[in-house]
Amino acid sequence: MSHKRASIRRTAIFGMITAAAMTALAPAAVAAPERAGTGTSRLYAPNALVLTVAKGEKAKTATPLRAVTLTCAPTPGGTHPAPEEACGELRAANGDFSALRGEAERACAKIYDPLVVTAEGVWEGKRVAYERMFGNSCVLQNEGGSVFSF
Numbered sequence: 001m002s003h004k005r006a007s008i009r010r011t012a013i014f015g016m017i018t019a020a021a022m023t024a025l026a027p028a029a030v031a032a033p034e035r036a037g038t039g040t041s042r043l044y045a046p047n048a049l050v051l052t053v054a055k056g057e058k059a060k061t062a063t064p065l066r067a068v069t070l071t072c073a074p075t076p077g078g079t080h081p082a083p084e085e086a087c088g089e090l091r092a093a094n095g096d097f098s099a100l101r102g103e104a105e106r107a108c109a110k111i112y113d114p115l116v117v118t119a120e121g122v123w124e125g126k127r128v129a130y131e132r133m134f135g136n137s138c139v140l141q142n143e144g145g146s147v148f149s150f
Helices: 002-031 083-092 137-148
Strands: 048-055 063-070 115-123 126-134
Touching: 048 137, 063 083, 083 137, 115 137, 126 137
Parallel strands: none
Antiparallel strands: 048 063, 048 115, 115 126
């Protein structure tokens, strides 16, 4: 009988500790920002991208040269060599890969050596599937920005 009482007492104490911990955490959940129009709260929208550069005109038939991962929330990261800069450019373009622009316009040789870039994954909670072909690596650097500079 005393063993049963000790077990009940431990269960009651554990329940009170759990309730106290949940009460202490509740204000943090209330303080989380609300997603526009959804009524749900999140700390950040999910994003994770795989970026590739391949030799050829179409991703389906091109020979992959390089690939990196890029995440921008909660902090920039992944295997991309400059995640802060790439995330900044993507945020400035509102996640529109076709709106990316390089900073410096330089003259490029008119040698046709096509490269195709792809971006697949999730950006700000939305599915992304982007593909674009560039005439050569110089044009890619001029127009692709730091997002595809790896």
